[in-house]
Amino acid sequence: MRSSRALVLVVLFVAAVAAAWWFTTRRQQSTVGDAITVYYAKADGTTLVPWQLSLGPARDRKSAAFYAATQCVAGPPSGTEAVRFPAGTHVRALDVEGSTADVDISKEIASSAEGGFAESAEFKALVWTLTQPKLGIDSVKVRIGGKRVATLPGGHLELDEPLSRSSF
């Protein structure tokens, strides 16, 4: 009698765990969809070109934003003329709080940040990528190498306040 009760309890426990697993999995998969838009800046430094990328199995908002940001910083396929982030630049981390993303970009971005042209084009592409409607992000805070900066060395764009599409 005692063993059958224990068996029932085990079965109920397993069923509860499976239900919770299924519920959370379904919720996360339905968050963003299966594709995301990534922008890059054309050689004129102003015109943005969107391209669609399929998402992997992680489709919650934060994962999708991280994925989109890494693809934006990597840039379009080689051979495509675009204003690109400096070689070696990559996304160190990305967090999303409410409608603000906080993206940490590696210090390589500062290695060739010169003049307003590239700086503006790079961040415009990144901000447009992260503020696409399906991500629910309005503004983007930026860290470089883990630290908050006012501007890039030798650069001009103000980075100590969140950037939005209206910043460009």
Next chain:
Amino acid sequence: MNRSRVRVFSLVALCLACALPARAQDRPPNLWFQGTRLIFEHAVALPGDLGVSTRDAGLRRFLDRLGATVSYQPQQRYVVITAEDRRTIVFTLGDPSYTVAGVRAQAPFAPLADGDDVVLPFFTLARALYVEPLAQPNEIVLQPRIGALDVRTDAGRTIVTVRGAMPLLIATTGESPERLQLSFTGLGSALAPGRRAAGPAVDTIDVAVGGTTKVPTTTITFEGARGSTHRVLPSGSLDAYTVVFEPGTEAPLTLPTAAPPIVAGRATVTDLTIEPGPDDALAVRVTLSGAASYEWHRLADNRWYLDLDNTTLAGPGRDEHPAFGAVQSVRVRQTGSADAPAVRIAFTTTSQQRIDLTPSDAGLVITVATSPPSDLARIGSGRTGGAPVVASATASPDPNASPGDGSGPPGWKFGTNSNSKVIVIDPGHGGADQGTAHNGIVEKAVTLDIAQRLRSVLVAQGWTVRLTRDADVDPVSSDNLAKMRADGKPNADDRAYLQTRCDVANNLGARLFISIHVNAAPLESARGTTVYWYKPQDAPFAQAIEKNLIPLAGTQDDGTRHENLYVVRHTSMPAVLVETAFATNPGDVALLRQPSFLQHVAQGIANGVKAYAGSPSANALSQQQ
């Protein structure tokens, strides 16, 4: 799959990882890479691959040698490795499938969480980075390879790009106008030994591999068509080599006409008609099988295009040249990928035209008017299907908006400043901050030169001029340093330097502020002059500078741009930042080296000041009133 599921999976996998090697394999194999042993301290042999943690110093060195970076953060499921040539390799925790440049493949095991790091299938990663693990009797040789040979045609030319795992060591072992033989030392290859090249300028490409497993050599021989010539193009990557073959005679340009099949669940363009509209307008009526979102772009060279997302084209692409309206051509193409198809509708117009979109249940009507556009929007988006919606547009702030018209912040009122005869010029950078430096152009020196010339011209016009610096220094006030360091905001010193320049103008109550700079870009093709502004009421000032500067300077007109730049934002008078020319463009560099050009820039800016603010006496009179 959620995080807890990942943790459970990782725990199970790690248990397997601990158990399996004990039975099947004693320890990770010896690895040989680029003349040295590659030693991993955090590696475990797993079935079919070698698991290596991203915290392993050996893996970091391996990736550094290849110029690859890793993006991963704890609690994230994606691990993104970016190769030197910008291809991304994306792994997902708990999922054995991964992508290389968007193409999905299967790894022997799924990446495992390892504290704040992640254990990756190393051999799988190496292959994606064009490094092939080759089993030898007592070791595994990691052989860098030529990974790709991209051949494409463009306007009759054949463009070939060779991509390797590492910076290419190239020797030209045979060359004539029609033949090119390249030898790549240290790189093997799994490319097909011979191929007939697509395109009219190259007949054949042969690939031969020699040398040893540890020190291979790959030789690629290009046989060009009769009469063809070739030249090397800058590739922008040390891992790539691009050569373009030009045909001896002009070759016809072929356009793809194949259409993809219709896939259920996606919208399909089932019909597309081009018809005259009212007032010589042209209307393109797009009939869709279902709802679709779209995004449009207006380009600066009279082109405009719209992409219908997740949409296929039922039929071949089209090229139309209407004989009416302001439209020169209409092109319809299937674009995107098999996973994410799109249909692009592109117009080339005689000049910038107004284009209206009318979405409906049936699809979309695009109307190209013969009148100019009413706004400066360059991009917009919307959705067809269901109730008609108005296309949303994101426009730059309108620099034509008249100041003080009630729709935005009030314009500048002459005479409100305490020193309306004073103009402050800010020569960008200085001292330890040299600004951009390319091709012998050092920004801090050029900006000071132009600023001093501009001062002379403006003084001759009757203005009182102050420079934020008159020597090779980067001015900063100790008060600003103390204040910025105390406010708790980041980069106190950087802000203190910039604020000091703003303070010169703010404390004087200057009439105008002009910051002089030299631009730079990672693309050699970027050139021209841009005038930046921030405060909405400063747009007319920027336009006046640009309009008067371009004819004298002779540079490309890149227009005026709204930008959140410190010095034009934190000054309390009309302020602009002039990016005079690019130190990275050969044509602009030639100009920047000429004193006459610097004088023309100074004169052009002064002319813009006169057009915007008139003469200093007029300002003084306005102030008195």
